[in-house]
Amino acid sequence: MASERFIIDGGQRLQGTVEVSGSKNAAVAAMAASLLVPDECYLENVPDIGDVKFMARVLESLGAEVERPSPSTLRLRAAHITSFSPPTEQVVNLRASFMVMGPLLARFGQAACSPPGGDVIGQRPIDVHLAGFSAMGADIRHQEEKFMAQAKRLRGARLFMDYPSVLGTQNLMMAATLAKGTTVIVNAAAEPEIVSLAEMLNRMGACIQGAGSHTLEIEGVDALHGTSQRIIPDRIEAGTFAIAAAITGGDVRVCGVEPQHLYSLVSKLREAGVQVDEGEGVLHVRGDGQLAAVTIQALPYPGLATDLQAPMAALLTQARGVSYVHERVFENRLLYVSELRKMGAEVISTGTTAIISGPTSLIGTSVRALDVRAGAALVLAGLAARGRTVISDIYHLNRGYQRLDGKLRSLGASIQSA
Ligand code: EPU
Numbered sequence: 001m002a003s004e005r006f007i008i009d010g011g012q013r014l015q016g017t018v019e020v021s022g023s024k025n026a027a028v029a030a031m032a033a034s035l036l037v038p039d040e041c042y043l044e045n046v047p048d049i050g051d052v053k054f055m056a057r058v059l060e061s062l063g064a065e066v067e068r069p070s071p072s073t074l075r076l077r078a079a080h081i082t083s084f085s086p087p088t089e090q091v092v093n094l095r096a097s098f099m100v101m102g103p104l105l106a107r108f109g110q111a112a113c114s115p116p117g118g119d120v121i122g123q124r125p126i127d128v129h130l131a132g133f134s135a136m137g138a139d140i141r142h143q144e145e146k147f148m149a150q151a152k153r154l155r156g157a158r159l160f161m162d163y164p165s166v167l168g169t170q171n172l173m174m175a176a177t178l179a180k181g182t183t184v185i186v187n188a189a190a191e192p193e194i195v196s197l198a199e200m201l202n203r204m205g206a207c208i209q210g211a212g213s214h215t216l217e218i219e220g221v222d223a224l225h226g227t228s229q230r231i232i233p234d235r236i237e238a239g240t241f242a243i244a245a246a247i248t249g250g251d252v253r254v255c256g257v258e259p260q261h262l263y264s265l266v267s268k269l270r271e272a273g274v275q276v277d278e279g280e281g282v283l284h285v286r287g288d289g290q291l292a293a294v295t296i297q298a299l300p301y302p303g304l305a306t307d308l309q310a311p312m313a314a315l316l317t318q319a320r321g322v323s324y325v326h327e328r329v330f331e332n333r334l335l336y337v338s339e340l341r342k343m344g345a346e347v348i349s350t351g352t353t354a355i356i357s358g359p360t361s362l363i364g365t366s367v368r369a370l371d372v373r374a375g376a377a378l379v380l381a382g383l384a385a386r387g388r389t390v391i392s393d394i395y396h397l398n399r400g401y402q403r404l405d406g407k408l409r410s411l412g413a414s415i416q417s418a
Helices: 024-036 050-061 095-108 127-135 166-177 192-203 235-247 259-271 306-316 336-342 372-384 395-400 404-410
Strands: 005-009 015-019 040-044 065-070 073-077 110-113 139-143 146-150 158-160 182-186 207-209 215-219 228-230 251-255 275-279 282-286 295-298 319-327 346-350 353-358 366-368 388-392 414-417
Touching (some): 050 073, 127 139, 192 228, 259 306, 295 306, 306 353, 306 372, 372 388
Antiparallel strands (some): 005 388, 040 073, 065 073, 207 215
């Protein structure tokens, strides 16, 4: 049976080297992209985590073949697609499952999907996806619980995204690869996961320019072909380990990272008094236990990632002075505040801002992981706390972090799963 709880005995200073896994969010996007072609797509450096397993099930429900020749590779083949609509009970598990819409619509002219699930961190609408498909000529209907999209062949269009949505940009970019004519996406997301998907699609024969900026230009082609792709390092996992080093006053080399993807985090860590040295593929993070309060704002890339907002809040409970944490991406991503308060943190939340006074001596107690990143914040708090912290509902953490407990143990943490 899968473990349900992490038990952490806090107070250990983390030391050593940790290797970061492949990016969760880049992997699930690459998996969706395999639906664009009947050929094989081969993915390397795929993290062995819950969300990749969920996405594999979604693809299999459509008739795609998914094999895992080794723990970090995936072989995907969408030669015999038998359904254009994943079952609702799978879609509600994983927000990324809505990304099957773009490729199916582009390749087969039809796709249907229920509104996706995922972490409860805000309303998380899908209007920008649907508006984009519609502007490319798809007929969109809402039938029973599903959105159905149909188009003989999508046509290129100029799209303005109300919000630079990450999944929205990926969905529309994939749809546009096989459209007739040129698509321009204005106000596109610029996250590294968008760039890595664009690189994969271009290697499949697509013609995408501008990835990494807020304007993408995609010239549609008649067909794409299979490819292989190495998944980029998980910048959120890397950031979590960097913060773990800082919160324990430790000395950790976080390896296998792309330091330029973590520029915003590194800047804020340095401002808080953490020593961070960047090398090729490495962040060397050292804390001396003396942290200063800072203000952070979670924003679309290259701003500080919303996925690191809760972990940074845990760190700031140990900083001297008053820190302000502004969440600007999701409207409900401060639920972890009540859990941190149970551990003795002096933190209040006013909607999308948390105000943290520190430093406080955290004390271990029983808390709940409310979503993957809120759970990560509690693990970090547990590492810094006096006594034993018991975190329940850790399935959230297993969705996004590969062997988090094992990696932390290798750095000297006392963390067990039970
Ligand atoms: N939004 C809209 N309309 C839409 C789509 C989004 O208004 O049609 C708004 C949302 O309400 C939200 C904002 O846009 O306020 C950002 O949402 P976005 O669509 O960018 O998020 P996402 O694509 O659903 C991905 C990651 C998240 C990450 C966000 C922001 C994947 C699978 N998920 O979600 O990752 O927090 O981008 O960077 O790529 C995580 O890994 O823990 C996680 C939640």
